[in-house]
Amino acid sequence: MDTKALLKKVRKIEIKTRRLSDHIFGGEYHSTFKGKGMTFSEVRQYQFGDDVRNIDWNVTARYNEPFVKVFEEERELTMMLMVDISGSQWFGTSQAFKREILTEIAATLAFSATQNNDKIGLILFTSEVELFIPPKKGRSHVLRIIRELLEFKPSNKSTNIAEALKFLSNVIKKKAIVFVLSDYMDEGYGNTLKILAGKHDITGIRVYDNKESSIPNLGLVHMRDEESGELVVIDTSSQKVRKGYSNYYNTSVNYFKEVFTKSGAGTIDCSVEESYVKKLLGYFKRRA
Numbered sequence: 315m316d317t318k319a320l321l322k323k324v325r326k327i328e329i330k331t332r333r334l335s336d337h338i339f340g341g342e343y344h345s346t347f348k349g350k351g352m353t354f355s356e357v358r359q360y361q362f363g364d365d366v367r368n369i370d371w372n373v374t375a376r377y378n379e380p381f382v383k384v385f386e387e388e389r390e391l392t393m394m395l396m397v398d399i400s401g402s403q404w405f406g407t408s409q410a411f412k413r414e415i416l417t418e419i420a421a422t423l424a425f426s427a428t429q430n431n432d433k434i435g436l437i438l439f440t441s442e443v444e445l446f447i448p449p450k451k452g453r454s455h456v457l458r459i460i461r462e463l464l465e466f467k468p469s470n471k472s473t474n475i476a477e478a479l480k481f482l483s484n485v486i487k488k489k490a491i492v493f494v495l496s497d498y499m500d501e502g503y504g505n506t507l508k509i510l511a512g513k514h515d516i517t518g519i520r521v522y523d524n525k526e527s528s529i530p531n532l533g534l535v536h537m538r539d540e541e542s543g544e545l546v547v548i549d550t551s552s553q554k555v556r557k558g559y560s561n562y563y564n565t566s567v568n569y570f571k572e573v574f575t576k577s578g579a580g581t582i583d584c585s586v587e588e589s590y591v592k593k594l595l596g597y598f599k600r601r602a
Contacts, residue, residue, distance in 0.1 A: 347391060392433045396478055396493065400470070400473040403497065420460075442470060443481045479503055
């Protein structure tokens with residue numbers, strides 16, 4: 315994609331997603347996440363009714379009377395967008411590829427955070443972290459994030475969500491609002507997610523195509539695995555083959571829902587044919 319075409323596409327996404335974030339998500343995002351982060355402000359003498367868990371024992375020992383830590387709501391938050399750009403995101407049978415919808419959702423969330431003067435960072439991942447953009451404020455920063463989402467060419471095609479989560483744990487020490495956008499055709503990330511969810515506010519957004527849940531009966535078909543690059547001939551007339559694929563797909567989906575729920579993290583399921591606007595709004599309202 316040449317520079318002119320890229321800028322045109324960035325502008326198109328900005329107009330669409332910024333309008334959504336300005337008129338719809340700004341308030342919902344604010345009410346959902348504000349007040350969830352508290353930062354230390356000062357210490358004062360203990361008063362009847364104060365939570366004993368907030369007693370500052372060092373200051374109390376120094377002055378020989380109880381003092382408590384005072385916390386205040388964080389005015390600025392940090393949002394991290396973690397976006398899966400593996401080969402399976404280039405699947406689409408109707409209106410759009412999964413990666414195109416992931417990009418629009420990420421852009422909408424980024425502009426919503428910008429309205430709130432929050433910092434936004436980006437992690438693009440496959441089987442490894444392909445790109446990390448540290449959290450920063452401002453429209454120009456969001457536009458850079460959109461450019462990378464549109465244009466970045468990964469060096470790998472397979473998926474490893476656990477590796478991406480471990481990387482996040484190493485680079486983001488302060489509590490953040492984290493959105494992990496993927497089709498979640500992967501497993502083995504449950505333990506890492508559980509540890510991270512204890513520190514960060516995490517939401518998993520699963521974007522999928524309705525046609526990828528099963529294989530139709532089309533006889534012998536040449537198929538390429540977009541992640542491994544392997545080209546194989548599949549006998550789709552075999553009920554065993556079709557059932558085996560459906561089981562594999564459903565196992566991945568169920569794993570996603572189970573580990574996120576057990577970790578106390580939020581989930582959103584969104585088909586490329588559905589309105590992600592309604593899905594995000596519904597999620598924000600349930601959480602507010």
